[in-house]
Amino acid sequence: KQEVTQIPAALSVPEGENLVLNCSFTDSAIYNLQWFRQDPGKGLTSLLLIQSSQREQTSGRLNASLDKSSGRSTLYIAASQPGDSATYLCAVQASGIQGAQKLVFGQGTRLTINP
Amino acid sequence: EAQVTQNPRYLITVTGKKLTVTCSQNMNHEYMSWYRQDPGLGLRQIYYSMNVEVTDKGDVPEGYKVSRKEKRNFPLILESPSPNQTSLYFCASSFGTGYSYEQYFGPGTRLTVT
Numbered sequence: 001k002q003e004v005t006q007i008p009a010a011l012s013v014p015e016g017e018n019l020v021l022n023c024s025f026t027d028s029a030i031y032n033l034q035w036f037r038q039d040p041g042k043g044l045t046s047l048l049l050i051q052s053s054q055r056e057q058t059s060g061r062l063n064a065s066l067d068k069s070s071g072r073s074t075l076y077i078a079a080s081q082p083g084d085s086a087t088y089l090c091a092v093q094a095s096g097i098q099g100a101q102k103l104v105f106g107q108g109t110r111l112t113i114n115p
Numbered sequence: 116e117a118q119v120t121q122n123p124r125y126l127i128t129v130t131g132k133k134l135t136v137t138c139s140q141n142m143n144h145e146y147m148s149w150y151r152q153d154p155g156l157g158l159r160q161i162y163y164s165m166n167v168e169v170t171d172k173g174d175v176p177e178g179y180k181v182s183r184k185e186k187r188n189f190p191l192i193l194e195s196p197s198p199n200q201t202s203l204y205f206c207a208s209s210f211g212t213g214y215s216y217e218q219y220f221g222p223g224t225r226l227t228v229t
Contacts, residue, residue, distance in 0.1 A: 031212070031213050031214045031216075032214055032215070032216075034217065034218065036220070041223075041225075042222060042223070043119075043205060043220045043221055043222040043223045044205065044220035045220075046217055046218070046219060046220070049215070049217045051214045051215055052214060053214070089158075091158075093212065093213075093216075093218075100212040100213065101148075101160075101163050101165075101171070101173075101212060102148065102160040102163060102173055102174070103158075103160075103207075103218060105157045105158040106157065107155075107157050108157070
């Protein structure tokens, strides 16, 4: 059974710092890994999707990496801003007929950027 | 604008009173899914649909029903809600499942059952 873990559960850093959020998964048989952002009372916003054959994806100040063999992904946020404060979730889509029908989510990292 | 919409956004109801949460997407996606989010348990899949008239159970289907009569709509039905169904519900959609299929989520429906 696929399990996804995110550490730390919460992170508070001063504005302007670069930071890394971690995600690990137990089964390397995945189609892709997706990073989401969730603001309080809001839905999930997709940030980046990394296919299993890819090593990383970049979007603006965000860079996500994937090491499928070790079951790890990181989300790097450069020059953090107060507007980056949110909960960040990673989710994997397992490969195979059954596993591919859903995303398995981590518990999230609640990020606070202090002005 | 490409989006997944859900209605209502907030709902307070009583035990046993049937309700429907609607979900609609305007991206011509074939795959749609429902999740619930609970503190400490994260997001868990309730039901999913691979296409019109094709639905199947996710991890926590008890107490829920779905239907997919049109490609764009995937309503979630609680025929006899109970307090343990108090949760934040999300609808999601994508073109399919596989390597490059990004999933898009609706804004969520916060349901309270008293």
